[in-house]
Amino acid sequence: MSIRLGTSDIAKYPFLREASEYVRQTGFGFEEFDRPEMQYIVDRAARRIEQEIVTGQVFDEFDERTEILTFLISLMIVKSLGMEPILRKYSLFESMRAEKFLVRDLEQLKSKNEKRQLLLFKIFEELFKVKVDIDTTDSRLFKVRVVDYLLRASHFHEQEWKLVNRLVHGGYVYLDADETVRLIRVELSALIYDRVKEMSIPSVPDAIKSRTENLKEKLRPYFEYRTYKVSDYPPCVKHAIEVMNRGENLPHSARVMLATYMLAIEKPVDEIIALFQNAPDYNERITRYQVQHLAGEKGSRTRYSVPSCDKLRNENLCFATAECSGIINPVQFGRRARNNDNAGR
Amino acid sequence: MTMQADNNTPAGRTKTPGTTAIAVQSVFRKYYFTQAARIEVPDRIEEREFGYMRFGDSFPAAGGAMVRHLAFRSVGELVASLIRDPPADVFCSNAYYRFPANEMREKEWRGADLIFDIDGKDFDLPCVPSHSYLVCRECGFSDLQENLHGPQAGLSFVCPSCKASRPNITSLPCTKCIDASKNEAIRLVSLLSGDFGIELDRIKVYFSGNNGFHLHVSDDSFNQLDSQARSDIVGYLTGNGLMPESIGVRKAGDRGFAIRFPRGGISYGWRARVAKKLKIDASSEKKLEHIVSQKGGYAGFRTELERIAREEGLVIDPQVTTDTHRVFRMPGTLNSKSGLAKVRCGNIGSFDPFTEACLLEDQEIITTAKADVKVRLRGKTFRLEVKERSILLPAYAAVYLACKGLAELEISS
Numbered sequence: 001m002s003i004r005l006g007t008s009d010i011a012k013y014p015f016l017r018e019a020s021e022y023v024r025q026t027g028f029g030f031e032e033f034d035r036p037e038m039q040y041i042v043d044r045a046a047r048r049i050e051q052e053i054v055t056g057q058v059f060d061e062f063d064e065r066t067e068i069l070t071f072l073i074s075l076m077i078v079k080s081l082g083m084e085p086i087l088r089k090y091s092l093f094e095s096m097r098a099e100k101f102l103v104r105d106l107e108q109l110k111s112k113n114e115k116r117q118l119l120l121f122k123i124f125e126e127l128f129k130v131k132v133d134i135d136t137t138d139s140r141l142f143k144v145r146v147v148d149y150l151l152r153a154s155h156f157h158e159q160e161w162k163l164v165n166r167l168v169h170g171g172y173v174y175l176d177a178d179e180t181v182r183l184i185r186v187e188l189s190a191l192i193y194d195r196v197k198e199m200s201i202p203s204v205p206d207a208i209k210s211r212t213e214n215l216k217e218k219l220r221p222y223f224e225y226r227t228y229k230v231s232d233y234p235p236c237v238k239h240a241i242e243v244m245n246r247g248e249n250l251p252h253s254a255r256v257m258l259a260t261y262m263l264a265i266e267k268p269v270d271e272i273i274a275l276f277q278n279a280p281d282y283n284e285r286i287t288r289y290q291v292q293h294l295a296g297e298k299g300s301r302t303r304y305s306v307p308s309c310d311k312l313r314n315e316n317l318c319f320a321t322a323e324c325s326g327i328i329n330p331v332q333f334g335r336r337a338r339n340n341d342n343a344g345r
Numbered sequence: 346m347t348m349q350a351d352n353n354t355p356a357g358r359t360k361t362p363g364t365t366a367i368a369v370q371s372v373f374r375k376y377y378f379t380q381a382a383r384i385e386v387p388d389r390i391e392e393r394e395f396g397y398m399r400f401g402d403s404f405p406a407a408g409g410a411m412v413r414h415l416a417f418r419s420v421g422e423l424v425a426s427l428i429r430d431p432p433a434d435v436f437c438s439n440a441y442y443r444f445p446a447n448e449m450r451e452k453e454w455r456g457a458d459l460i461f462d463i464d465g466k467d468f469d470l471p472c473v474p475s476h477s478y479l480v481c482r483e484c485g486f487s488d489l490q491e492n493l494h495g496p497q498a499g500l501s502f503v504c505p506s507c508k509a510s511r512p513n514i515t516s517l518p519c520t521k522c523i524d525a526s527k528n529e530a531i532r533l534v535s536l537l538s539g540d541f542g543i544e545l546d547r548i549k550v551y552f553s554g555n556n557g558f559h560l561h562v563s564d565d566s567f568n569q570l571d572s573q574a575r576s577d578i579v580g581y582l583t584g585n586g587l588m589p590e591s592i593g594v595r596k597a598g599d600r601g602f603a604i605r606f607p608r609g610g611i612s613y614g615w616r617a618r619v620a621k622k623l624k625i626d627a628s629s630e631k632k633l634e635h636i637v638s639q640k641g642g643y644a645g646f647r648t649e650l651e652r653i654a655r656e657e658g659l660v661i662d663p664q665v666t667t668d669t670h671r672v673f674r675m676p677g678t679l680n681s682k683s684g685l686a687k688v689r690c691g692n693i694g695s696f697d698p699f700t701e702a703c704l705l706e707d708q709e710i711i712t713t714a715k716a717d718v719k720v721r722l723r724g725k726t727f728r729l730e731v732k733e734r735s736i737l738l739p740a741y742a743a744v745y746l747a748c749k750g751l752a753e754l755e756i757s758s
């Protein structure tokens with residue numbers, strides 16, 4: 001991507017490749033993180049992660065001078081924490097943070113062909129392959145091609161995102177700034193996730209290493225003994241459990257969903273088997289075998305993943321509620337739902 | 346040899362099985378032999394899956410076996426196979442696969458044309474009972490639905506001849522039926538181009554070969570859409586799920602509502618269609634408020650909106666469009682429900698399926714009517730009566746009636 005960015009743009013969108021390029025050009029070396037005056041930035045990065053993971057609030061401080069380094073260091077910390085759930089959660093929050101900037105920037109576009117507009121539209125086009133345009137008669141209205149819209153919004157659950165409830169004309173769907181940005185939320189968080197995944201750190205500077213250790217201790221309780229209350233389960237899973245508890249028959253596909261979901265949240269096999277004991281055709285031995293099979297301990301040795309919301313919807317196993325918004329697999333349910341609430345969006 | 350007059354009795358079943366099937370098949374063979382050029386080669390033919398419906402012995406009462414997962418590298422290869430053993434129906438996937446001949450899980454989907462199916466029987470037209478026949482599946486007895494049930498098509502059927510209770514229903518669509526689906530096709534084209542911005546030359550309209558129209562959209566950007574996205578398109582076209590909010594009416598308080606027109610205005614798409622129905626424009630927030638209260642508030646207005654959506658929405662088969670792994674009737678091939686061909690419509694407005702899709706030869710075939718029936722094909726009217734025994738009909742008419750289950754054919758030599 002070749003966009004000429006000002007520092008403030010890079011600071012807002014530090015996940016752009018230009019950001020690391022910018023740092024490289026300033027001749028900044030990793031050793032420098034060990035210098036005492038850097039401690040402030042390292043602390044800030046750690047605080048950013050801690051706040052997002054623990055309190056579930058988007059970190060909304062903005063300091064143009066230190067933003068890029070803070071972001072880079074936070075990536076490094078997340079990378080060396082090496083915990084998948086933290087990485088996912090962090091990616092989501094960073095994307096929500098960037099979303100806010102994107103919306104604000106879009107809303108501030110006054111006239112066409114402004115430099116900022118080119119930048120924003122390029123972000124959409126080159127990073128997310130969505131061509132965005134401003135409506136000629138109303139600059140607060142953006143338009144994206146019908147196909148680009150469908151590729152994303154058809155996976156949202158809310159009725160208002162259904163094409164029939166949109167203004168569609170001449171091959172375009174018309175959206176306001178908020179909606180335009182919402183369209184790429186999943187991809188934005190995937191982008192940040194990938195940035196962390198693909199990052200290679202030859203050696204982590206000591207200052208960061210010690211801060212990481214410290215953070216690891218703090219965060220451990222949030223990820224190790226995570227217990228799920230029934231209210232945490234997505235509606236599809238809840239429904240399946242209810243049917244089971246009533247002693248009614250549950251279709252095979254729903255059983256697979258239930259078992260794979262429970263395996264995914266690392267519920268012990270014995271507890272999963274117990275869930276099925278009310279089934280009319282319950283047989284402890286067979287159920288155990290089946291669950292172990294899904295877990296990849298028996299038979300093909302591949303661990304089965306939880307079916308996607310799409311698939312479940314097709315099989316009429318989906319009972320989506322508003323909290324299902326924006327997720328494509330039931331395992332994402334708890335995380336997103338809580339995040340959204342706390343972020344006050 | 347002429348047909349036995351007792352073909353209305355169960356004993357009729359013991360006649361040489363399948364003579365009608367064999368006769369129809371041989372007319373189909375000649376079509377594929379002499380008019381192969383009419384078969385439209387799909388683009389990327391080597392990535393398509395093909396399927397056949399075989400002729401069953403008791404054609405057309407029961408379908409034969411369905412064969413899928415076929416692949417051809419060229420149209421020549423396909424035509425050769427159609428001539429060797431002509432199937433009753435020929436289908437081609439709307440999808441492109443890396444390995445079209447593999448079983449479904451191993452095909453590797455690469456995209457699919459966007460397709461639509463408009464079926465005349467979905468319009469519930471009042472004319473239908475007057476040209477629909479019930480054909481007994483056991484003995485082949487047939488008569489007009491009207492005669493058997495009166496104009497109100499009932500549900501129960503007892504065959505006057507053999508007392509069996511399982512009829513097939515067969516319909517000889519009239520021009521009203523054709524016009525209804527034609528209209529729908531025209532509306533569909535205008536939505537696809539006007540709202541979705543699809544270029545007209547990417548939208549191909551076909552007569553389905555029986556009682557409806559098919560649309561194929563070959564636009565690279567649309568062919569990547571998954572079935573969820575296609576279902577969203579169907580929702581848009583049918584008006585299913587239209588919310589009051591989309592034209593600016595929202596719930597407020599317990600029983601109240603509030604109105605503010607959406608930012609994009611109400612002059613395009615569904616908003617425009619609804620506005621026109623309600624006779625409002627961008628300056629009529631007050632008037633809309635009045636309408637909503639008249640309908641009893643938010644909930645009442647929603648019901649009204651659903652009604653408008655049903656009225657204004659298109660009648661298309663949602664399953665066909667949402668299925669990205671379907672095999673769909675291939676353009677230029679024959680439809681065994683009628684012997685007519687699925688053909689591209691040049692000018693849909695003036696298209697006449699009973700001449701333009703009636704492409705079989707006119708060599709005569711000995712035909713025995715199973716019901717009193719009148720049909721008009723290629724500008725000629727054919728009248729048949731059961732008591733008349735066998736007569737000679739040109740193949741295109743004989744096959745049409747045979748495919749409808751209303752006549753039996755002799756094998757021509």
Ligand code: SF4
Nearest residue numbers: 234236309318319324
């Ligand atoms: S959206 Fe997904 S998580 Fe929510 S109910 Fe449907 S299938 Fe379950």
Ligand SMILES: [Zn+2]
Nearest residue numbers: 481484504507
């Ligand atoms: Zn009978």
Ligand SMILES: [Zn+2]
Nearest residue numbers: 472519521522
């Ligand atoms: Zn009719």
